[in-house]
Amino acid sequence: MTIAIVGAGISGLCTAKLLTEFGFDVTVFESAPDIGGVWSRTRRYPGVTTQNNKGTYRFSDFPMPDEYPEWPTGKQVQAYLHDYARRFDLERLIRLGHAVESADLDETAGRWTLRIREIGTGATAETEFDHLIVANGIFCDPFVPEYPGLDEFVAAGGRVCAASDFNELSDAVGKDIVVVGYGKSACDIAEALSEVSRSTTVVAREVTWKMPRRLAGVLNYKYLLLTRLNEGLFEHHQQRGFGRFLTGPGRFLRDGLLNAVGAVTRRQLILDRVGLVPPGPFERIVRHAVGLATENFYEKVRDGIIDVHRGQVIAGLHEKDGRPTVELSDGTVRAADAVVCATGFRQHVPFLRGDLQRRLTDEDGNFELYRQILPLDVPRLFFVGYGSSLFSPLSAEAAAMWVVSYLTEHLDLPPEAERSAFARERLRWMIDRTEGKHARGTNIIPFSLRQVDEVLDEIGVNVGPLVRFRQWLLPADPGAYRASTEKLRRRIGEASVRRPVHRTPAR
Known part of the structure; x- marks a missing residue:
């Protein structure tokens, strides 16, 4: 059975590893010149670190x-x-350096x-x-507004x-950056560029x-956001266990903790x-993405090194006195040698035929994936x-194990x-929850x-209750899930497993 994987980032790599261990013939296509996906040297902006x-x-x-430091740099993640x-x-x-232009079924x-x-x-x-596995990620295609x-x-x-696409700190030296x-x-790139720029807005x-x-x-x-307790503090449409208590009869405990942290x-x-x-209570931190504060960002705002225009958008781009400028929605005009857009990403699969793309989504373009x-x-x-x-x-590993289970019946x-x-x-619940x-x-x-629980429970290889209990107060340790892969091997049968070749990493 031959399988194509699109993308050599985190998801593509672990999927390729698991599939080859279970005997599948795999080819990975990556348009970038190196491994890493969002951590590729072609996509790393100054100041990027892990969350x-x-x-x-x-x-x-x-x-x-x-x-490695507690929060590795983008370069370190790519090396990893x-x-x-x-x-x-x-x-x-x-x-590497091979882009999938189209995929027809x-x-x-x-x-x-x-x-x-x-x-x-x-x-x-x-x-x-x-078979085709899409592992190009939901952050592969940056969205850049079309400014007048x-x-x-x-x-x-x-x-x-x-x-x-702003990969070199030197490109900001002495420049006005927006x-x-x-x-x-x-916030990461603004803080980093402010070290060398003339102005940062x-x-x-x-x-x-x-x-x-x-x-x-x-x-x-990590003791606050990377535990099961954190997940139990927030409303789920199928709430269960202790989380049901925290968002029900024990809501006063939950509200007290969130308010204190806020x-x-x-x-x-x-x-x-x-x-x-920000507007609203602190619990809105999980409305659509949990943001980790950039070190020194707010101090630089306080000191006037970074100028934040809250509640504004760019109304237009202009030339004034021979220099490029931006006009904000409140009429403010600022010099701008570069406008750097950290404005999100498109979630789509551009290489799929149009009729296939429409079959993947609802009428509003939202993915419908089991x-x-x-x-x-x-x-x-x-x-x-x-x-x-988070x-x-x-x-990604849990999803890859699910795919292996599916393909091996x-x-x-x-x-x-x-x-x-x-x-x-x-x-429907996701749309409502995230506004x-x-x-x-x-x-x-x-x-x-x-989500990991639901995926691994369905294929019968989840970690045990003791591991899950520890995760209520301690950050989840991915190393504990190595046992899930071993369970999958035993379930499918050692005869079908080709052990991976191990090499000493080069530094």
Whole structure:
């Protein structure tokens, strides 16, 4: 059985590893010149770091190096993923610099035809596979608004780009920089560029809650947001266990804890002083994404090094006195050699035929995927990494194990009508919970561990109750889930398993 995987980031790598261990013939296509996905050197902006600490942002069987800092840099994460690929002999499966231009399914023959373009030469070729796995991620295609006056702005020497396309700190030296957005990437790149720029302006349409890396300078945020207790504090449409108590009879405990954390955060990040207190209660921090506060960002706002325009958008781009400028919605005009857009991503699969794309989504373009993996109406197609999770590597591994179970026929799926009802109900709840910030049906935050539970329970390889109990107060350790892979091997049968080749990583 031949399988094509699109993307050599976190999801593509662990999926390739598991599938080859279970005897499948795998080819991975990656348009970038290196392994890493969002951590590729072609997409790393200055100042990028992980949001998780290194102990939770890792694969179950491959810890990050001891010498890495608590929050690794983008370069370190890319090196870690490269070492993972070498350790498990995945490089031979990966075709770097090869973009999938189109993927067509012959449902009668049961074959996918992929048209592949080699980036360096432009040469194209077609090849066939039995199954296709989309692992290009929900953060692969940055969204850059179409501002009026762009041609005039560029003619005056201005530059408009996504944050992931602003790769060199030197490009900001002595320049006037405008960063659009207020998420982690916007604050990270603004703080980094402010070290060398002439001026740094942040245009924030919406101000959201963020969590300090260490609450009160002491408590690592992983003990607050990377536990099951955190998930139990927030409303779920199918709440269970202790979470049902916390959002029901014990709501006073839950409200007290969230309010206390919110009050400390507000003081620690000097939000009142810099005029950046978000609207609504602190619990809205999980409305669509949990943002980790950028070190020194708020201090630089206080000191006038970074200028934040809250509640504004860019109304137009202009040339004034021979220089590129931006005009904000309140009429403010600022010099801008570069407009860096940290304005989100498109969630779509551009290489799929139009009719196939329409069968993946509802009428509004939201993905309808069972367990965030299986389309409701397109066969021989899977998605890995299409759930925005606080535990991205672990969530991807769980999805990859689910795919292995499906392909080896060791998965008892519910009837099609039941799968459809589940996926559509979950989507409706997701839209309501996130106030429409549901990333086209891919946002599972903050219920990352619950999603892992649901996936692994369905294939019968979840970790035991003692491990799950510890996760209520301690950050989830992905290493504990190595046992799930062993359970999967035993369940499917050792005879079908090809052990991975181990290599010593090169440094």
